[in-house]
Amino acid sequence: MIEIHVIDAFADKPFRGNPAAVCLLERYPSDQWLQQVAMEMNLSETAFLSPQQDGSYRLRWFTPTVEVDLCGHATLASAHYLWETGRVDRKQALAFHTLSGWLTASAGEDGWIRLDFPVERVTETDAPARLSDALGGAVPRFVGTNRLDLLVEVDSEEAVRGLKPNFAIMAELGVRGVLVTARSQDERYDFASRCFFPTEGIDEDPVTGSAHCALAPYWRDKLGKDRLTAIQSSARTGILKLALVDDRLHIHGQAVTVLKGSLLHLPTE
Incomplete structure (x- = not known):
């Protein structure tokens, strides 16, 4: 079984903000399987994390229909997941390798999470x-x-x-x-x-x-x-x-876990 959590991001209480599913994988299976899981979750984003040898994580985001280049709330949810489950100490900053380059997250003592994102001027x-x-x-x-x-x-x-x-x-x-x-x-x-x-x-x-x-x-x-x-x-x-x-934007938000479950149908490869 593969653990999957649903986390309300940019929220200080359940059923507010934006829900994202977060799934931790030792390695990525096929893109088709990732997309099928995101379709099944039917949330605006499902985040898939994979740990790297240097302590960072690869992070990919899927809507129910496509993979996207940049997502804030599912990154916030991913950071919350890693700290809340004890996989990473809250005093340790997180680094994510994504389609938009390196993104980082750090936890404040006030319970807010800070994301470091690129500025995208119009x-x-x-x-x-x-x-x-x-x-x-x-x-x-x-x-x-x-x-x-x-x-x-x-x-x-x-x-x-x-x-x-x-x-x-x-x-x-x-x-x-x-x-x-x-x-x-x-x-x-x-x-x-x-x-x-x-x-x-x-x-x-x-x-x-x-x-x-x-x-x-x-x-x-x-x-x-x-x-x-x-x-x-x-x-x-x-x-x-x-x-x-x-040229960076620090985005501060809160997050709340609302559901913990397991995927019963695993990738075949």
Whole structure:
């Protein structure tokens, strides 16, 4: 049997934030098996860890339909899993080898986990045709793009919360995801967002760490602040504390284990 946990990331209590499945493997079986497990879990991401001789871990992320290059909440969940299960001492930082290079995680005494991620700045671009239709009629005030996503600022946090996207149209925009954001009207937060990834089998992701690699530098430039607090306004909601250091982003979040189980059907090779 292979152990698998479901962990709510960017959450301080169960059934909030973004759930990720985490599975530790001595070695990776076929990509087909990994994808089948992710499809079976049917969460926005399933993380597969494999220990390396130098004490680091390989880390791969799968949605129910594809493998992805970068994922924040499943990295947070993976770090939580390794420390909570005692496989690594909480005083020891973690290093992950991923499709986006080396990522690290460290545990704070306050229970928060810090991820070290690359900054993914956006540059202003013309709005794609039918973007407003994809957003259910919302009118963008800014549109930017990077190698991953489209970032769209709208007029208000209320507009972010009230979005009713057309996912069929959104899937035709030619980007990994669409990040919709506005300055928060709640003094506890600097900005709010919702994040949509229909091309990757996730219409709306509850809390998206990797999206903040673009959102954080965007709002730093607008607000003149290197430290920001963000809320992702999905139905589950999640809070992220963000700190920009040169070309890196420190993403701080919490995590809670909600399920522990075993995979009974093992890879055949």
